[in-house]
Amino acid sequence: MNAIIILFIVGSLLLAAEIFLPGAVAGILGGVALLVGSVLSFQQFGFAGGLAAIGSAAMLVGIMLYLELVVLPRTALGRKMVVEATVDATSQPPVAELEAVINRPAEALTPLAPSGYVSVDGRRFEAASRSGFIAKGTALRVVGVDNFRLIVTTT
Numbered sequence: 001m002n003a004i005i006i007l008f009i010v011g012s013l014l015l016a017a018e019i020f021l022p023g024a025v026a027g028i029l030g031g032v033a034l035l036v037g038s039v040l041s042f043q044q045f046g047f048a049g050g051l052a053a054i055g056s057a058a059m060l061v062g063i064m065l066y067l068e069l070v071v072l073p074r075t076a077l078g079r080k081m082v083v084e085a086t087v088d089a090t091s092q093p094p095v096a097e098l099e100a101v102i103n104r105p106a107e108a109l110t111p112l113a114p115s116g117y118v119s120v121d122g123r124r125f126e127a128a129s130r131s132g133f134i135a136k137g138t139a140l141r142v143v144g145v146d147n148f149r150l151i152v153t154t155t
Contacts, residue, residue, distance in 0.1 A: 001044065003037075003040055004037045004040050004041055004044070004053065005037075007033045007034070007036055007037030007040070008033070008034060008037045008053075008056070008057070008060070010030070010033045011030040011031070011032075011033035011034035011037065011057070011060070012030070012060055012064070013030070014026045014027065014029050014030030014033060015027060015030040015031075015060070015061065015064045016064065017030075018030065018068075019068050019072065031061070034057040034060065034061070035057070037053060037057070038050060038053040038054045038057050041053030041054075095125060095126070095145055095146075095147075095148060095149060095150060096120075096123075096125060096145060096150065098144075098145050101120055101125075101142045101145065101150060102142055102143070102144070102145075103141060103142065103143070104120050104121065104141070104142045105120075105139065105140070105141060105155070106118040106119060106120045106125075106127070106139075106140040106141065106142055106150070106152055107119045107137065107138070107139060107140065108134050108135065108136050108137060108138045108140060109124060109136065110136055111133065111134065111135055111136050112127060112128070112129040112133065112134040112152070113129075113132075113133045113134075114128055114129040114130075114131075114132055114133065114134075115127065115128040115129070115149065116129075116134075118140060118142075118150065118152055120142060120150070125149065125150045126148065126149040126150070127140075127142075127149050127150040127151070127152045128146075128149050128150070128151055128152070129152055129153065129154075130143065130151060130152070130153045131153050131154050134152075134154060138154060139154070139155050140152040140153065140154060140155060141153055141154075141155045
């Protein structure tokens with residue numbers, strides 16, 4: 001009986017420590033302690049005692065999750081632990097404004113197989129071809145812009 005109680009207390013403490021420790025090691029060890037305590041309950045107290053231990057362990061895990069995910073973020077300590085700031089920026093500037101390059105003529109500066117470099121109004125851009133391989137010097141037309149390059153096709 002004492003081993004079961006100790007395992008449940010240790011499991012509870014490890015589940016609580018999981019909130020403050022990085023990684024999942026404390027939570028996993030806490031779950032294992034609760035599982036071992038439940039198995040011992042089956043051995044010592046039979047089926048009814050084992051079911052009561054499993055129910056207690058499930059309720060304990062539920063309470064810990066509720067405290068961690070619902071109650072803690074509303075406390076002063078929880079607000080210090082939770083990152084709520086957002087970044088309203090991009091990591092890269094846009095390749096080109098769509099209106100400035102769409103349907104503009106381009107020339108392949110390198111072979112596009114299917115990506116390479118093109119020139120649009122004297123500016124060099126990375127581009128991808130919708131038409132497969134395109135030889136250097138081929139006349140092209142810009143049909144779109146994705147995150148990192150222009151989309152071109154032969155004229």
